[in-house]
Amino acid sequence: MSTVRGCRCSAATTPDTAAWRSALVTATLQASELPLPEPIETVMRALAAGPDARDGLHDPHGLVLALQLRGFAQTRDGALDVTDAGRAYLAARIGPRVAVGARVSSLDPAANRARLLVDMPRPDQAVVVLLDQVLHATGLDPHELPGRALDVVCNPFAPPGEPIVLTGMRLAAPAAPALVASVEVRTQEGALRS
Missing domain, CATH: 1.10.10 (Arc Repressor Mutant, subunit A)
Known part of the structure; x- marks a missing residue:
């Protein structure tokens, strides 16, 4: 068989x-x-x-x-x-399951697969998941996924040969805008400079 x-x-x-x-x-x-x-x-x-x-x-x-x-x-x-x-x-x-960041690397819609690069302490950070899982978790269309940052929960310390399983998948929160301090300096002539 x-x-x-x-x-x-x-x-x-x-x-x-x-x-x-x-x-x-x-x-x-x-x-x-x-x-x-x-x-x-x-x-x-x-x-x-x-x-x-x-x-x-x-x-x-x-x-x-x-x-x-x-x-x-x-x-x-x-x-x-x-x-x-x-x-x-x-x-x-x-085993511990840890919340980590991930990024959608590539898609194969014909095979219903998405390749994610997961922030974990392993030589190979690529994990293949079902494209349907990513679509359902994010609510995005396939063309919007490549390069998108995600938050996932995974088993990063799984022994070699054991599959990495991703759950708790969602879009990563947008990064907070950097606070830019504006400093005004008066020159000796009295002009403002920032």
Whole structure:
């Protein structure tokens, strides 16, 4: 069975698709705004801990099924595992999420993607998000986005290989105008100079 990559209509378990990006954002928002009950999180942490932890997993209440229905767990190659959305949920629960600035670098409307440069302490500051996410958050048309400053919340300390997930996206407040002090100086001749 092969997987189609880059298809906008693909499953949430197919990396780099619109459905996958949307699932990461949804999982992150759920973790920060409406966390799962502790028993379900405990089961998910056990699944994420690896095969040894999974072998001793006792699930008399069907909590694994609850995770599968939410898209946080699935069976891969005959083994139960946490999905990328499940990992994003867990990362949002334990790792810091920080408000930072970002700038829209480029758009790919055909692929429904926007590339943002995020102010974070990482070698690669580019993050790809859904164009729809940016359009909804800003209320702007696509042609107005390139170069626009945004405020976002992200996980800048995610380990390499883990996706950076942006939430809380909005237009950055305009910079306050600089206060210019006007100083009047009288010359010896009495003329004003500023």
